[in-house]
Amino acid sequence: xxxxxxxxxxxxxxxLEGIALAHPDLVQVYFGPxxxxxxxxxxxxxxxxxxxxxxxxEPMHGGFVGRGMLDAACPGEVFTSPTPDQMxxxxxxxxxxxxxxxxxxxxxxxxMNFEMAAELAAAEGIEVQSVLIDDDVAVEDSxxxxxxxxxxxxxxxxxxxxxxxxxxxxxxxVADICRKVNSWGRSMGMALTSCTVPHAGRPTFDLPExxxxxxxxxxxxxxxxxxxxxxxDDIVEMLMEAILKDLPFKSGDEVLLFVNSMGGTPLxxxxxxxxxxxxxxxxxGLKVRRNLVGPYITSLEMAGVSxxxxxxxxxxxxxxxxxVYTPGLRWGI
Amino acid sequence: xxxxxxxxxxxxxxxLEGIALAHPDLVQVYFGPxxxxxxxxxxxxxxxxxxxxxxxxEPMHGGFVGRGMLDAACPGEVFTSPTPDQMxxxxxxxxxxxxxxxxxxxxxxxxMNFEMAAELAAAEGIEVQSVLIDDDVAVEDSxxxxxxxxxxxxxxxxxxxxxxxxxxxxxxxVADICRKVNSWGRSMGMALTSCTVPHAGRPTFDLPExxxxxxxxxxxxxxxxxxxxxxxDDIVEMLMEAILKDLPFKSGDEVLLFVNSMGGTPLxxxxxxxxxxxxxxxxxGLKVRRNLVGPYITSLEMAGVSxxxxxxxxxxxxxxxxxVYTPGLRWGI
Numbered sequence: 119x120x121x122x123x124x125x126x127x128x129x130x131x132x133x134l135e136g137i138a139l140a141h142p143d144l145v146q147v148y149f150g151p152x153x154x155x156x157x158x159x160x161x162x163x164x165x166x167x168x169x170x171x172x173x174x175x176e177p178m179h180g181g182f183v184g185r186g187m188l189d190a191a192c193p194g195e196v197f198t199s200p201t202p203d204q205m206x207x208x209x210x211x212x213x214x215x216x217x218x219x220x221x222x223x224x225x226x227x228x229x230m231n232f233e234m235a236a237e238l239a240a241a242e243g244i245e246v247q248s249v250l251i252d253d254d255v256a257v258e259d260s261x262x263x264x265x266x267x268x269x270x271x272x273x274x275x276x277x278x279x280x281x282x283x284x285x286x287x288x289x290x291x292v293a294d295i296c297r298k299v300n301s302w303g304r305s306m307g308m309a310l311t312s313c314t315v316p317h318a319g320r321p322t323f324d325l326p327e328x329x330x331x332x333x334x335x336x337x338x339x340x341x342x343x344x345x346x347x348x349x350x351d352d353i354v355e356m357l358m359e360a361i362l363k364d365l366p367f368k369s370g371d372e373v374l375l376f377v378n379s380m381g382g383t384p385l386x387x388x389x390x391x392x393x394x395x396x397x398x399x400x401x402x403g404l405k406v407r408r409n410l411v412g413p414y415i416t417s418l419e420m421a422g423v424s425x426x427x428x429x430x431x432x433x434x435x436x437x438x439x440x441x442v443y444t445p446g447l448r449w450g451i
Numbered sequence: 452x453x454x455x456x457x458x459x460x461x462x463x464x465x466x467l468e469g470i471a472l473a474h475p476d477l478v479q480v481y482f483g484p485x486x487x488x489x490x491x492x493x494x495x496x497x498x499x500x501x502x503x504x505x506x507x508x509e510p511m512h513g514g515f516v517g518r519g520m521l522d523a524a525c526p527g528e529v530f531t532s533p534t535p536d537q538m539x540x541x542x543x544x545x546x547x548x549x550x551x552x553x554x555x556x557x558x559x560x561x562x563m564n565f566e567m568a569a570e571l572a573a574a575e576g577i578e579v580q581s582v583l584i585d586d587d588v589a590v591e592d593s594x595x596x597x598x599x600x601x602x603x604x605x606x607x608x609x610x611x612x613x614x615x616x617x618x619x620x621x622x623x624x625v626a627d628i629c630r631k632v633n634s635w636g637r638s639m640g641m642a643l644t645s646c647t648v649p650h651a652g653r654p655t656f657d658l659p660e661x662x663x664x665x666x667x668x669x670x671x672x673x674x675x676x677x678x679x680x681x682x683x684d685d686i687v688e689m690l691m692e693a694i695l696k697d698l699p700f701k702s703g704d705e706v707l708l709f710v711n712s713m714g715g716t717p718l719x720x721x722x723x724x725x726x727x728x729x730x731x732x733x734x735x736g737l738k739v740r741r742n743l744v745g746p747y748i749t750s751l752e753m754a755g756v757s758x759x760x761x762x763x764x765x766x767x768x769x770x771x772x773x774x775v776y777t778p779g780l781r782w783g784i
Contacts (some may be wrong), residue, residue, distance in 0.1 A: 119679055120643040120644065120660065120663070121643075121720060122643060122683050122686070122716055122720040122721075122754070122755075122756060123682070123683050123720060124682040124683050124684055124721065124723065127680075129678040129719065129723065130724045132722075132726055133685075133719045133720075133722040133723055133726075134722075134723030135722075135723050135726045136721075136723055136724070136726035136744075139725065139726055139730075139739075140722065140729070140742050140744050142727050171640035173719060174717075174719060176718035176719050176722075177718055181718070196719075201728060207770055213620075240731075247747075249610075261638040264602065285612065299459065308707070310453040310454075310455060311453065318666055327453065330453070347453055349456070349457040349458075350455045350456050350457050350465075351457055351541060353455070359483055380718045380751055381715075382715050383455055383716075383752070384507075384714045384715075384746075384751050384752050385510055385514070385746070385749070386462065386466045386506060386507060386509050386692060386751065387454060387455040387466075388455075388462075388469075389466040389467075389468075389469030389470050389509075390453060390455065390456055390457065390462065390465045390466055390469055390472065392469040392472065392473050393466075393467070393468045393469035393472055396469070396472040397472075400460075406472075409473050411469075411473050411778075413717075413746075414718055415719070416718070416720065418714055418717050419716070419717050421453065421455070421752065422455075423455060425546065433638075443782075445744075448782050449781050449782070449784065450784065451782065451783065
């Protein structure tokens with residue numbers, strides 16, 4: 119896989135330099151340790167929201183830093199957990215006196231390092247809570263996790279918690295919303311192709327031209343099964359069935375339907391996926407009150423899609439609709 | 452290339468069905484002939500903006516229909532011009548009594564069919580003007596054009612004209628802004644890989660694993676040259692040199708810098724491209740006042756980037772910053 123890069127060693131550094139040049143009105147980028155904070159951090163009297171994880175999933179997380187979403191993001195190297203010093207520096211920078219929430223995707227390295235950072239921050243007198251996102255129904259344990267992986271719900275949690283924090287809610291309240299999003303949301307993804315980590319220089323896995331991987335992880339970790347490539351509608355039905363069975367959603371529920379590109383799948387195909395997912399949701403009696411369609415939590419250039427279904431109540435709808443102004447998600451401002 | 456589709460024959464139809472299900476608050480989708488109009492069309496007393504072209508470039512154009520941008524888009528089949536009846540129906544639907552502007556990318560089929568539609572509309576008493584976009588500096592004539600191709604400037608023209616129309620300016624004034632954007636903007640693209648038209652089922656062209664195509668068209672048309680793959684910075688410098696030489700931009704100019712993914716190039720690589728493009732612009736004395744980074748005018752899943760540089764004045768900045776609310780571009784609302 120050809121890539122539009124310079125030296126593979128500098129991919130994340132140069133990406134961050136690009137973000138800094140493109141969005142100085144929204145974010146500041148710090149190097150050594152690397153983190154991105156909103157331009158006006160710390161915001162006094164506001165809970166600070168910090169997330170982070172390996173790079174390669176852009177716009178998540180760095181593209182979600184700004185008003186109404188994250189206060190800071192800690193990017194690791196591609197598909198590699200960030201380190202506690204990044205998280206600690208970020209926590210210091212966004213601490214506006216109402217405490218800091220770490221939104222942590224459930225991967226072993228992320229969990230361990232965010233835990234260590236939380237202890238270090240607490241030792242400095244910064245009040246920290248952490249909420250784990252583990253919404254991927256594909257497999258129970260996986261290559262990099264004990265328990266389920268954190269995927270699409272992370273984007274939704276960051277948006278909704280960001281709105282709650284912006285409105286001045288307390289650390290307990292913002293953490294509650296994060297837990298609600300995680301417990302009310304379920305996701306599953308699939309891949310048509312692998313991706314190539316720049317440093318590795320070869321595809322993470324081999325997938326024959328006539329096969330696909332159902333339940334893929336966002337780092338290319340194995341999913342549930344490999345099978346012959348099927349029509350888009352069949353694939354969506356498989357993903358939706360696994361998701362719907364897991365929560366379980368029930369007829370009459372209002373939902374947010376998030377259809378995500380893994381990176382290489384273009385919008386024309388994503389809307390074909392959205393079409394069927396929406397139809398399946400309605401056939402099951404769900405009312406799609408909100409949606410999101412696009413590449414928001416990606417795996418480099420991997421072709422594939424993931425679907426996230428989140429049960430909504432009026433509080434979550436309110437938090438979703440609230441203004442947001444970040445490089446990757448923007449409305450109302 | 453594996454695709455997330457059902458029957459290749461239904462790709463555009465099913466995509467449009469997905470758009471209709473996802474964005475009923477913003478757009479209405481009509482079938483047979485196919486076109487997308489903003490949900491509240493026609494807007495009385497407002498110039499109606501219509502664009503269109505082959506599908507496969509999403510979010511352009513259908514994703515730019517909504518408040519503050521296009522009133523209607525006419526999607527052809529993938530990489531195939533829409534037909535005059537689509538354009539005529541769209542013109543009828545968006546005619547709010549102040550006339551209709553066709554924004555036409557310079558490809559032979561698009562030009563011919565928009566011309567015919569303009570005549571048909573005029574015969575019905577709808578005042579129509581057309582502006583041609585031909586900003587691609589790569590080649591003088593090409594496979595599907597007499598003269599230069601219309602590429603990235605189309606997105607910028609649709610946004611800026613949309614703002615002007617929304618503010619109630621006249622057809623002459625909106626057309627003037629469109630011509631200004633086209634005459635002040637220059638673009639060039641490159642590809643790392645081909646794309647595959649669903650109906651064709653095989654890549655549009657072959658590009659060896661160690662080569663790239665400089666000056667590619669958005670339908671995979673040949674560009675200036677093929678050469679060995681180079682580091683991202685070198686590629687950006689080549690594109691910027693061709694663009695800067697062509698206008699010519701001069702030191703002190705304020706510009707909008709638009710770094711676009713051809714579809715398959717992920718955001719992490721796009722910011723690496725943005726970084727160098729911004730640096731080159733500044734080295735040439737340009738002041739980057741606004742920017743846009745992302746996949747906005749794509750070529751299915753093609754990996755590659757294009758760069759558009761647009762000279763700005765206060766009028767264009769005003770039109771750029773104005774609120775926009777479409778599936779593909781949204782701020783201020």
